[in-house]
Amino acid sequence: MIKYSIAIVDDEEIIRDALDITLSDQYDIILFESAESFLASLEQQTPDLVLMDIGLPIMTGIEALEILKQKHNDIPVIMITAYEDINMVIRSMKIGAFDFILKPINLDILELTIQKAISSIALIKEVKILQEKYLQDNLPCFIGESKNIENVMDFINMVSKSSDTPIMILGETGTGKELIAKAIHARSPVFQGPFIPVNCSAFPEDLIESELFGYESGAFSGASSQGKKGFIEEADGGTLFLDEVADLSLAGQAKLLRFLEDGEFYKVGGTKRYHVRTRVVSATNKKIDDLVDEEKFRKDLYFRLCVIKAEVPSLNERKEDILPLAKHFLHEFNKKFSKTLKGFSKDAENHLLSYEFTGNARELKNMVERAVLISKTDRLELDKLKGAPTLINDTPPLDIKQDHKLGPEGIDLDQLLETTEKKYMEQALEFSKGNESKAARLLNMNHHTFRYRWKKISKK
Numbered sequence: 001m002i003k004y005s006i007a008i009v010d011d012e013e014i015i016r017d018a019l020d021i022t023l024s025d026q027y028d029i030i031l032f033e034s035a036e037s038f039l040a041s042l043e044q045q046t047p048d049l050v051l052m053d054i055g056l057p058i059m060t061g062i063e064a065l066e067i068l069k070q071k072h073n074d075i076p077v078i079m080i081t082a083y084e085d086i087n088m089v090i091r092s093m094k095i096g097a098f099d100f101i102l103k104p105i106n107l108d109i110l111e112l113t114i115q116k117a118i119s120s121i122a123l124i125k126e127v128k129i130l131q132e133k134y135l136q137d138n139l140p141c142f143i144g145e146s147k148n149i150e151n152v153m154d155f156i157n158m159v160s161k162s163s164d165t166p167i168m169i170l171g172e173t174g175t176g177k178e179l180i181a182k183a184i185h186a187r188s189p190v191f192q193g194p195f196i197p198v199n200c201s202a203f204p205e206d207l208i209e210s211e212l213f214g215y216e217s218g219a220f221s222g223a224s225s226q227g228k229k230g231f232i233e234e235a236d237g238g239t240l241f242l243d244e245v246a247d248l249s250l251a252g253q254a255k256l257l258r259f260l261e262d263g264e265f266y267k268v269g270g271t272k273r274y275h276v277r278t279r280v281v282s283a284t285n286k287k288i289d290d291l292v293d294e295e296k297f298r299k300d301l302y303f304r305l306c307v308i309k310a311e312v313p314s315l316n317e318r319k320e321d322i323l324p325l326a327k328h329f330l331h332e333f334n335k336k337f338s339k340t341l342k343g344f345s346k347d348a349e350n351h352l353l354s355y356e357f358t359g360n361a362r363e364l365k366n367m368v369e370r371a372v373l374i375s376k377t378d379r380l381e382l383d384k385l386k387g388a389p390t391l392i393n394d395t396p397p398l399d400i401k402q403d404h405k406l407g408p409e410g411i412d413l414d415q416l417l418e419t420t421e422k423k424y425m426e427q428a429l430e431f432s433k434g435n436e437s438k439a440a441r442l443l444n445m446n447h448h449t450f451r452y453r454w455k456k457i458s459k460k
């Protein structure tokens with residue numbers, strides 16, 4: 001059961017006490033003897049409902065109501081008046097009071113009026129509680145103490161409020177663009193809808209249309225007989241995250257633009273029109289303005305996607321975030337590898353602070369992961385960080401057991417399969433001198449699948 005809070009603003013102590021005794025079993029009561037002290041308290045917390053005397057000394061209840069409504073229009077206010085001054089009552093109702101009650105207060109009428117006011121805000125409150133819980137449970141920790149990141153987060157909090165304004169996030173690889181896209185989704189009104197990430201560079205030109213829009217049954221040979229939903233349809237009522245959007249082919253860009261213009265599309269091989277409402281967040285680590293100038297990215301699409309633009313600074317430009325991030329990753333990998341490292345040695349910290357990151361937070365994360373895995377001391381020492389290859393694509397050295405016997409200590413199967421897949425893909429690329437089609441053939445894979453999986457796995 002939700003317990004609602006009521007602020008009672010009345011200069012008469014006897015009334016405050018009487019209301020407190022009557023209502024405090026059911027509601028959280030906060031008492032104020034003046035309009036000024038009540039308004040000042042709103043900086044710290046806002047009540048769900050206000051009971052306010054009209055005839056307060058110094059600042060009157062009506063004046064306080066006017067100020068309250070400017071900032072918190074959604075809080076219902078019940079005015080209390082000692083005399084039936086119809087003009088005062090009309091004025092307060094015009095300003096936006098929910099209702100009024102007369103002194104001496106009839107408790108039955110009071111209870112009924114409070115109930116009515118609460119039912120008007122119950123849904124808003126329920127959604128707020130749900131959203132806070134969702135944020136706590138689902139929002140990936142976005143670490144950052146620098147002014148730079150604080151500004152980005154403030155901006156995101158502001159722009160998340162709308163459910164459909166397109167946002168483009170720019171920043172070098174590994175700066176946390178996908179994490180930010182998830183944060184936007186989690187703070188937006190469509191937070192309960194799906195968050196669908198699409199890596200635009202993972203699909204070749206001839207597949208992108210069916211991946212984005214889906215296809216109708218029998219659209220082409222090899223198509224599933226039930227047809228298929230595309231990513232856009234999957235994202236209906238939620239957020240579509242178009243990662244690496246600058247890599248979209250010109251044909252793909254044209255199709256996406258058509259959808260963004262009116263939210264409508266046809267599936268491949270179909271004549272039925274579909275309508276989808278989804279917030280589009282896109283990201284790229286390329287200099288998209290240059291691509292627009294070079295006509296490699298459509299200007300009209302750029303303007304559609306980039307109604308709001310957020311730029312994430314590189315880690316080298318926000319050195320204050322390095323240690324908080326490193327400690328966060330240390331904690332994460334302590335948990336993952338059941339280690340109990342307490343922190344970094346002074347030397348290790350200095351090394352991180354003077355290091356030039358090319359892969360940003362992802363590179364730092366990989367450095368810490370490997371160092372945690374090979375550390376045997378209480379603190380993470382410099383040699384473990386230095387010894388750890390810092391390639392962005394590096395993964396910890398987990399070897400597949402040749403005998404495939406499971407010991408009592410168990411294994412992290414996902415991690416093992418991922419490492420194995422990556423090792424073979426790396427070797428295949430080495431054998432084929434970087435030719436992905438040849439590498440794919442060595443692993444008996446279709447080359448689209450190879451490209452897609454390699455992109456995915458080499459980002460981890």
Ligand SMILES: Nc1ncnc2c1ncn2[C@@H]1O[C@H](COP(=O)(O)OP(=O)(O)OP(=O)(O)O)[C@@H](O)[C@H]1O
Nearest residue numbers: 141142143172173174175176177178179285361362
């Ligand atoms: N501020 C942060 N707090 C916590 N983790 C972070 C932060 N920034 C990045 N990370 C972690 O670093 C890794 C890379 O982040 P992410 O995938 O969001 O970067 P990206 O900018 O989308 O990269 P790319 O351009 O290569 O797609 C992820 O594991 C992410 O969780």
